[in-house]
Amino acid sequence: MKVIYKKATTPEEQERLTNEVNILKSLDHPNIMKIYEFYQDEEKFYIVSEFLSGGELFQKISSSGNFGEKKAAKTIRQIVSAVQYCHMNKIVHRY
Amino acid sequence: MIFSIPVAFKKNRDLKPENILYESKKGDSILKIIDFGTSRYFERSFAKMKQKFGTPYYIAPEVLKKDYNEKCDIWSCGVILYIMLSGSPPFNGDNNEEIMDNVLRGEYNFDAPIWSEVSDNAQNLIKHMLEYDPMLRYSAEQVLQDPWFKIVLEDSYDKPFARRTLSQMKGFRVI
Numbered sequence: 001m002k003v004i005y006k007k008a009t010t011p012e013e014q015e016r017l018t019n020e021v022n023i024l025k026s027l028d029h030p031n032i033m034k035i036y037e038f039y040q041d042e043e044k045f046y047i048v049s050e051f052l053s054g055g056e057l058f059q060k061i062s063s064s065g066n067f068g069e070k071k072a073a074k075t076i077r078q079i080v081s082a083v084q085y086c087h088m089n090k091i092v093h094r095y
Numbered sequence: 096m097i098f099s100i101p102v103a104f105k106k107n108r109d110l111k112p113e114n115i116l117y118e119s120k121k122g123d124s125i126l127k128i129i130d131f132g133t134s135r136y137f138e139r140s141f142a143k144m145k146q147k148f149g150t151p152y153y154i155a156p157e158v159l160k161k162d163y164n165e166k167c168d169i170w171s172c173g174v175i176l177y178i179m180l181s182g183s184p185p186f187n188g189d190n191n192e193e194i195m196d197n198v199l200r201g202e203y204n205f206d207a208p209i210w211s212e213v214s215d216n217a218q219n220l221i222k223h224m225l226e227y228d229p230m231l232r233y234s235a236e237q238v239l240q241d242p243w244f245k246i247v248l249e250d251s252y253d254k255p256f257a258r259r260t261l262s263q264m265k266g267f268r269v270i
Contacts, residue, residue: 033127054117070253072179084235
């Protein structure tokens with residue numbers, strides 16, 4: 001559960017956050033973190049998402065002794081397939 | 096932390112490794128992209144501001160010029176791949192301004208000795224991902240269809256890179 005205090009954000013930001021999180025909630029791809037719930041009360045937004053415990057990409061790579069081209073290929077393929085999913089769903093086009 | 100995926104960043108629309116997390120600590124764990132767009136709100140709420148614009152290594156030149164489309168994500172992935180294979184960013188500098196100048200110039204090379212360990216196929220894919228002109232740059236689909244994946248993934252042995260490549264990766268992760 002993640003909590004965002006509304007008083008730290010402007011109404012414009014709140015609207016953008018709501019829009020963004022609602023889009024995210026609709027996405028379903030193995031390489032995109034899943035948002036399960038998004039709700040709010042007077043003071044706060046609440047975001048319930050998948051829990052990821054493995055750490056950041058480069059942290060893990062730099063501490064792993066056996067990293068080669070094959071692992072790099074497996075890694076970048078996952079990232080690009082998430083990107084492809086987003087592009088197919090046209091969710092990047094908001095400037 | 097607030098997580099979500101990299102959609103619709105009005106500013107700072109770049110995919111970066113800080114926003115790509117492993118699901119678990121297992122060796123074969125899958126990766127998940129989270130969002131920087133929303134984590135921004137959290138940071139401000141708790142006065143835990145990182146650098147305002149973060150690390151500009153991954154940002155596409157056309158994003159800096161504020162005229163871009165979805166191809167900017169492929170550029171960022173190309174930078175990530177370049178770093179994974181060499182341990183150093185393709186566009187570097189002593190400070191953010193220098194880095195961004197180099198991104199705008201778009202010139203990079205495979206001159207470092209470490210690249211002699213990396214296949215031509217991998218370097219070729221990077222060239223398509225770091226193509227300066229977004230129109231000519233590979234789409235996500237083209238990247239996924241690149242022969243490098245088939246060739247390297249069918250190879251049963253994954254020759255590990257020299258240790259220093261890996262330790263270098265920590266060095267520039269955070270400015």
